[in-house]
Amino acid sequence: MTVVVVAIIVGLVLAIITLVMYNMSIHKKVVSFSNLNDKINSLNVLQNFMDTIGEYTSVDEKLSKINNIILQKFEPLKYSTIVVFDGAEYVIKASNVDEKHWDTLINLYNEDIFKDSISSATPKYVTVERESEKLPYQKMEFGRAKSAMFFPLFIDNVYVGYWLIESGIAHAFDNLDTAMLEVIKNNIVTILKTVSYQNTVENIVRDDLYSGLKTAEYLYGEGKKEIDAYNISAVCMMKIVNLEEININGSRNVGNAIISDVSDIIKESISNKYIFVRYMGPKFVIVFTGIQAEDTEDFVKDLKAKIENTEFSKNEIDEENNKKDKIFTPKLNFAITTYYKGTSMDALTKKLEEYVDSTGKESNINYI
Numbered sequence: 199m200t201v202v203v204v205a206i207i208v209g210l211v212l213a214i215i216t217l218v219m220y221n222m223s224i225h226k227k228v229v230s231f232s233n234l235n236d237k238i239n240s241l242n243v244l245q246n247f248m249d250t251i252g253e254y255t256s257v258d259e260k261l262s263k264i265n266n267i268i269l270q271k272f273e274p275l276k277y278s279t280i281v282v283f284d285g286a287e288y289v290i291k292a293s294n295v296d297e298k299h300w301d302t303l304i305n306l307y308n309e310d311i312f313k314d315s316i317s318s319a320t321p322k323y324v325t326v327e328r329e330s331e332k333l334p335y336q337k338m339e340f341g342r343a344k345s346a347m348f349f350p351l352f353i354d355n356v357y358v359g360y361w362l363i364e365s366g367i368a369h370a371f372d373n374l375d376t377a378m379l380e381v382i383k384n385n386i387v388t389i390l391k392t393v394s395y396q397n398t399v400e401n402i403v404r405d406d407l408y409s410g411l412k413t414a415e416y417l418y419g420e421g422k423k424e425i426d427a428y429n430i431s432a433v434c435m436m437k438i439v440n441l442e443e444i445n446i447n448g449s450r451n452v453g454n455a456i457i458s459d460v461s462d463i464i465k466e467s468i469s470n471k472y473i474f475v476r477y478m479g480p481k482f483v484i485v486f487t488g489i490q491a492e493d494t495e496d497f498v499k500d501l502k503a504k505i506e507n508t509e510f511s512k513n514e515i516d517e518e519n520n521k522k523d524k525i526f527t528p529k530l531n532f533a534i535t536t537y538y539k540g541t542s543m544d545a546l547t548k549k550l551e552e553y554v555d556s557t558g559k560e561s562n563i564n565y566i
Contacts, residue, residue, distance in 0.1 A: 257291075257389060257390070258291055258292075260389045261280050261291045261292040261386070261389055262291075262292045264280075264292070264382075264385060264386060264389065265278050265279075265280060265292035265293070265294070268363070268382060269294060272363075272374075274365045274367065274370040274371060274374060275363050275364070275365060276343065276364055276365050276366045277293070277294055277295050277342075277343060277362075277363065277364040277365075278292070278293070278294060278361070278362070278363050278364075279292070279293035279294075279295055279303050279361070279362045279363075279364075280292040280293070280359070280361050280386060281303060281304055281306070281307075281359045281360050281361075281362070282351075282358060282359035282390065283307075283357075283358055283359050283415065288304040288305070288307065288359065289304070290303060290304055295342075295364075299342065302335065302336065302337050303362065306335055306348065306360065306362065307360065307415075308478075309334070309335045310334075310548070311324060311334050311335065312335070312348050312350075312360070313544045313548065314542070314544060314545075315348055315350055316350045316357060316360070316415075316418055316544070317418040317422075317542060317543060317544035319350055319352055319357075320350075321347055321348060321349045321350075321376070321379075322347070322348040323345075323346075323347050323348075323371060324345065324346050324347075324348075325344065325345035325346075325368050325369050325370070325371070325372075326344045326345070326368050327368065328368075329344070329368065331344075333345075333346055342364075342366070343364035343365060343366060344365065344366055344367055344368040344370070345364070345365045345367065345368055345369060345370045345371055346362060346363065346364040346365070347362070347363050347371050347374075347379070348360060348361075348362050349361040349362075349363075349379070349383045351383065351386060351387055351390065352387070352419070353387060353390060353391055355419055355420065355423075356419050356420060357415045357418060357419050358387075358390060359390075361382075361383055361386055363379075409457055409458055409461035409476045410458075410461070411461055411465075411474060411475055411476040411482075412473075412474075412475045412476070413475060413476055413477075414475060414476070414477045414478060414483070414547070416473075416475055417473070417475060417483065417485070417543050417547065418543060418544060421473050421475070421485070422543050424473060424487065425473065425485055425487055425537065425539075425543070426539050426540065427487070428487045428488040428539065429538070429539045430488070430489070430490055430536055430537065430538055430539065431485050431486060431487045431488060431489065431536070431537045432485070432486040432489050432490055432491040432493065432494045432534060432535075432536055432537070433483065433484075433485050433486075433491075433534070433535055433536070433537045433543075433546055433547070433550065434483065434484045434485075434486065434491075434494060434498060434532060434533070434534045435477065435481060435482070435483050435532070435533045435534075435547065435550035435551060435553075435554055436481065436482045436483075436484070436530055436531070436532050436554075437480050437481045437482075437530065437531045437532075437554040437555075438456070438457070438460065438480040438481075438528045438529070438530060439480070439529050439530065439531050439558070439559045439560065439561060440528065440529045440559060441453055441456070441457070441479070441480040441528070442480075444456055444526050444528070447524070447526070448512060448524055448526060452512045452524075452526065455510075455512060456510055456512075456526055456528055457476075457480070459510055460482075460505055460528055461474075461476070461482070463501075463504060463505055463508070464482070464484070464501065464505075467497075467501055467504070468484060471487060472484060472485060472486050472487060473485040473487065477547065477551070478551075481551065481554065483547060483550075485537070490536050491534045491535050491536045491565055492565065494534060495563075495565075498532055498534065498563055499563065502530050502532065502563060505528055505530060506527060506528065506529060506530060506561070508527070509525045509526075509527055510525070510526045510527065510528070511523050511524070511525055511526075512524055512526060529559070529561045530561060531554050531557055531559075531560055531561055531562055531564075532554075532562070532563040532564060533550045533553040533554045533564045533566055534550075534563070534564065534565050534566070535549070535550060535565070535566050549566070550566070553566055
């Protein structure tokens with residue numbers, strides 16, 4: 199009797215083992231089929247992209263079609279937005295997000311969470327942990343998206359904009375195929391490389407509309423390569439602290455003219471081996487390559503005095519339509535520090551910016 203029971207138990211164990219192994223085999227086949235199916239879908243997506251790139255249509259139409267393909271083929275995605283810097287401003291070229299949120303989307307380059315992504319040319323993934331939270335860059339749009347991936351776009355090492363994908367689900371992109379997303383990003387860049395954008399790519403290195411200077415993005419691309427040819431460099435941020443008053447007492451056009459005039463004085467004063475950019479608004483950055491911050495002291499003092507002792511005369515039209523001259527004198531605040539090769543230029547300029555902003559209308563030269 200005991201022998202029979204043992205035999206039955208052994209038989210049951212063997213049957214269970216056989217069943218488990220069979221199920222594992224079936225699971226492997228299902229996974230294999232699923233992987234194959236994913237690869238087929240990916241190939242279909244790539245073929246759609248290639249067909250779109252080859253179409254005789256405008257760049258904007260191609261970007262819009264690419265964006266639609268992305269939204270149709272990738273289930274976790276709820277929103278996709280392509281933003282391009284055209285040499286003067288950021289422009290949304292394709293998006294399925296409601297236009298009332300576009301002001302937020304075209305200013306993502308200025309969000310702290312994405313600045314490192316741009317300066318390091320790497321994607322950035324952000325997600326909420328709880329449904330009651332919102333993503334850091336969201337303003338008055340609670341609940342629209344719970345996770346997002348930000349991809350900076352570069353053409354020949356020149357930063358030209360970004361691609362943002364979003365989902366209404368937290369952690370939606372945890373297991374997404376990032377290699378496939380890189381392929382999609384590269385297809386977007388391929389479209390931007392077309393003739394319609396060639397002038398933008400050349401000028402994006404990078405001309406500010408009013409001063410004619412390179413803009414801040416230059417520091418994080420081609421400019422940083424030039425800077426990193428030296429072990430150390432002095433980075434100087436300068437702010438026209440009374441620009442708002444100039445705009446009020448004159449006009450915004452007068453303010454822009456002052457920016458242009460101040461830029462011209464600085465350009466005439468510095469060596470062409472140094473980098474001079476319009477950073478943002480009333481702020482400029484000069485990078486004195488190959489020298490330490492302390493070595494700029496005499497030059498910066500002279501430059502500050504030269505600009506602040508210059509009276510800028512501008513024509514204004516009064517209420518009776520008569521022209522009259524007004525005198526404007528810019529006041530400057532400087533923050534200067536030393537940059538070391540290979541470190542983060544974005545973090546350094548952010549530190550300088552925080553300093554000049556925190557000192558209000560103070561007109562000084564500060565070494566930090």
